[in-house]
Amino acid sequence: MTAIDPTAHLTAEQIEELGRELDVIRDEVIADRGEKDAAYIRKVISAQRKLELASRGVLLFSIFPPAWLLGTAGLSVAKIMDNMEIGHNVLHGQWDWMRDPKIHSTTWEWDHVSPAEQWKHSHNELHHTYTNVIGKDNDLGYGIMRVDEDQKWHPLHLGQPLWNFVNACFFEYGIAAYDLELGKNLQKRHRRNPEFRARAKAVGRKIRKQVLKDYVIHPLLSGPSFLTTLAATFTANLVRNIWSHSVIMCGHFPEGVRVFERQSVKGETRGQWYLRQMMGSANISGSRAMHFMTGNLSHQIEHHLFPDLPSNRYADVAVKVRALFEKYELEYVTGPLPKQVFSAWRKVVRLSLPNKKPKVKTPAREKELVAA
Amino acid sequence: MTSAALRSRAWKLLEMVTTPLLPSDYLDLVSPLRAGADLRGRIEAVHPETGDAATVVIRPGRGWRGHTAGQYLRIGVDVDGRRLWRAYSITSPTGRPDGRITITVKAVPDGKVSNHLVHRATPGTLIQLDQPAGDFVLPQAKPAKVLYLTAGSGITPVMGMLRDSEVDDAVMVHCAPQPQDVIFRNELHGLVADKKLRLTEVHTATAGRLDIARLGELVPDWAERETWACGPAGLLDAAEEHWTEHGVQERLHTERFRPRTVVAGDGGAVTFSATGRTVDADGATPLLDIGEEAGVLMPSGCRMGICFGCVTPLKAGAVRDLRTGEITEAEPGVLIQTCVSAAAGPCDIER
Numbered sequence: 135m136t137a138i139d140p141t142a143h144l145t146a147e148q149i150e151e152l153g154r155e156l157d158v159i160r161d162e163v164i165a166d167r168g169e170k171d172a173a174y175i176r177k178v179i180s181a182q183r184k185l186e187l188a189s190r191g192v193l194l195f196s197i198f199p200p201a202w203l204l205g206t207a208g209l210s211v212a213k214i215m216d217n218m219e220i221g222h223n224v225l226h227g228q229w230d231w232m233r234d235p236k237i238h239s240t241t242w243e244w245d246h247v248s249p250a251e252q253w254k255h256s257h258n259e260l261h262h263t264y265t266n267v268i269g270k271d272n273d274l275g276y277g278i279m280r281v282d283e284d285q286k287w288h289p290l291h292l293g294q295p296l297w298n299f300v301n302a303c304f305f306e307y308g309i310a311a312y313d314l315e316l317g318k319n320l321q322k323r324h325r326r327n328p329e330f331r332a333r334a335k336a337v338g339r340k341i342r343k344q345v346l347k348d349y350v351i352h353p354l355l356s357g358p359s360f361l362t363t364l365a366a367t368f369t370a371n372l373v374r375n376i377w378s379h380s381v382i383m384c385g386h387f388p389e390g391v392r393v394f395e396r397q398s399v400k401g402e403t404r405g406q407w408y409l410r411q412m413m414g415s416a417n418i419s420g421s422r423a424m425h426f427m428t429g430n431l432s433h434q435i436e437h438h439l440f441p442d443l444p445s446n447r448y449a450d451v452a453v454k455v456r457a458l459f460e461k462y463e464l465e466y467v468t469g470p471l472p473k474q475v476f477s478a479w480r481k482v483v484r485l486s487l488p489n490k491k492p493k494v495k496t497p498a499r500e501k502e503l504v505a506a
Numbered sequence: 507m508t509s510a511a512l513r514s515r516a517w518k519l520l521e522m523v524t525t526p527l528l529p530s531d532y533l534d535l536v537s538p539l540r541a542g543a544d545l546r547g548r549i550e551a552v553h554p555e556t557g558d559a560a561t562v563v564i565r566p567g568r569g570w571r572g573h574t575a576g577q578y579l580r581i582g583v584d585v586d587g588r589r590l591w592r593a594y595s596i597t598s599p600t601g602r603p604d605g606r607i608t609i610t611v612k613a614v615p616d617g618k619v620s621n622h623l624v625h626r627a628t629p630g631t632l633i634q635l636d637q638p639a640g641d642f643v644l645p646q647a648k649p650a651k652v653l654y655l656t657a658g659s660g661i662t663p664v665m666g667m668l669r670d671s672e673v674d675d676a677v678m679v680h681c682a683p684q685p686q687d688v689i690f691r692n693e694l695h696g697l698v699a700d701k702k703l704r705l706t707e708v709h710t711a712t713a714g715r716l717d718i719a720r721l722g723e724l725v726p727d728w729a730e731r732e733t734w735a736c737g738p739a740g741l742l743d744a745a746e747e748h749w750t751e752h753g754v755q756e757r758l759h760t761e762r763f764r765p766r767t768v769v770a771g772d773g774g775a776v777t778f779s780a781t782g783r784t785v786d787a788d789g790a791t792p793l794l795d796i797g798e799e800a801g802v803l804m805p806s807g808c809r810m811g812i813c814f815g816c817v818t819p820l821k822a823g824a825v826r827d828l829r830t831g832e833i834t835e836a837e838p839g840v841l842i843q844t845c846v847s848a849a850a851g852p853c854d855i856e857r
Binding site: 167168169170171172173180183184187190227230231232233234235236238239240241243244245259340343344346347351352355 | 523802
């Protein structure tokens with residue numbers, strides 16, 4: 135819905151050819167998946183468990199500041215690993231091919247208040263199918279924010295920088311709420327729907343378990359360190375929430391990423407679907423450690439093209455995908471984390487105000503934003 | 507409070523600490539073979555037997571209940587990162603003092619698991635185990651006269667029996683292409699030297715296939731002997747026919763490594779509704795294989811229609827039993843054996 139369609143130069147035949155080339159990239163990885171990949175995910179899972187156990191062990195003595203710092207840092211990293219490189223990707227079915235019932239999308243549960251089952255539906259089925267389609271993809275502003283000039287402005291949008299900040303701090307609850315589609319389901323006519331009530335109960339149970347573990351049992355086990363451990367687990371959850379919120383904002387919010395009309399996805403071909411994923415996602419550039427901590431969602435474009443390929447392969451896939459962007463003269467939106475976070479936040483703030491006139495952006499202005 | 511109740515409380519508390527994981531997820535990191543864990547084993551050695559067969563020595567987990575000679579064992583091995591399950595006969599005697607068990611595997615052409623075990627498996631590798639199963643065993647009261655009729659790797663369950671207990675009068679007829687293909691040849695000849703076994707080797711590469719009608723020339727009193735037969739389907743089919751013809755079929759005990767016949771029809775689109783996947787299937791491939799290929803978590807067992815370890819609800823559509831050609835249509839409560847059922851048109855499997 136930007137003024138200039140950056141894919142306008144492609145013919146229908148070129149778009150399908152692009153789709154076929156992407157299929158080849160996908161098939162190559164699938165044919166090559168094997169022992170090394172399996173060893174990778176097992177190593178990550180084992181490392182995460184050891185780190186979490188060790189950190190919680192150290193936190194039993196969190197009354198001593200060095201122990202608090204070390205334990206909190208370790209637990210924050212462990213929670214991020216659980217949610218990002220492990221949970222998100224296992225729940226995508228990236229490791230289902232191993233046929234290991236312990237590492238499978240249908241059996242996995244994560245350190246998160248949204249039960250895996252519900253998250254899989256809203257994330258895998260809705261967000262990944264309708265990526266960046268206004269009105270269909272709830273990830274787009276989580277139903278509480280205005281994310282595109284063409285969306286009508288409402289005075290409530292003035293508060294969206296604040297909503298976004300609060301959402302970042304309690305991100306896992308935000309996710310749980312929108313997996314439940316609370317906005318829709320709290321309306322009077324939906325509230326008594328038995329299916330919704332069952333799902334709400336499941337979320338309630340999951341929240342209770344998570345809260346009990348982090349804010350009651352673990353602090354109690356810490357004895358005299360009760361309060362400091364409580365503060366530590368709260369901090370670790372906060373760090374995890376803000377981190378994952380930032381990474382996910384970078385995936386679809388930075389300037390240069392396109393959103394789509396409901397109408398535009400009707401009767402979409404495979405090539406067009408691929409193209410929407412390419413134009414609707416943005417990457418983060420950085421070190422291997424950074425990619426790892428984002429769960430390789432820093433390769434958001436590649437992840438959206440091939441959501442079920444093992445995450446450890448996205449870095450290699452990205453080289454080939456980027457070459458296709460160049461071949462087809464498309465803009466590959468990427469940048470370092472701080473820059474992308476800033477860009478996404480600037481958009482949130484800008485769109486909290488009514489559009490400046492003229493409403494339609496000039497190509498020059500778009501160029502400048504993309505480059506920013 | 508009793509100690510059991512205390513333990514269960516302590517376990518509940520632990521679960522509250524480890525949620526959403528289980529305490530066992532952490533214990534598995536350090537002690538995968540402990541009592542109470544999922545049954546696993548560790549490969550401790552691999553000894554070559556012939557050019558394409560090897561004996562794998564396994565230390566089973568503490569939950570191993572022990573086997574009866576002649577039984578088989580299902581193992582789950584990660585080959586190229588994929589977990590594949592196969593059944594192999596146990597070749598070690600019962601109650602080995604060191605607590606280990608052995609299976610003996612012959613590498614078959616295109617056999618993913620057998621080639622991996624024979625040529626590439628390394629000591630220290632963890633594998634998944636099932637408790638032993640199978641009724642191809644000697645009875646408690648040992649029969650006086652026994653015939654073992656085996657071919658190729660069909661010798662493996664019988665070797666488990668020979669090593670486990672002696673019978674007064676044991677005869678074996680074993681078929682293999684050439685002398686060097688006979689698994690356990692030295693040990694068999696040792697038994698012969700000790701007069702514990704009479705052995706006839708049929709070398710099929712030179713002598714041709716065993717003609718079951720002429721078994722009487724090798725073992726004149728075959729019809730009086732309790733017989734345990736294991737080998738390819740051709741041999742077992744012929745034996746069953748022969749024993750039935752002579753009215754002594756109750757003396758014949760057979761063990762098959764593969765299901766008997768394949769009746770194929772048209773396939774269809776198979777939906778695995780719990781996983782949310784739909785794939786095209788032909789009418790000859792078992793739904794178990796189709797599901798596994800598609801990354802669906804399929805329970806599996808003997809893979810030949812015996813153990814019912816793979817049964818799954820059929821929610822919609824129809825499937826064909828590959829052994830009989832019989833069609834089963836979906837109704838509430840209908841369960842199918844995915845290892846011997848193929849799609850007969852579009853169908854929906856609850857996995």
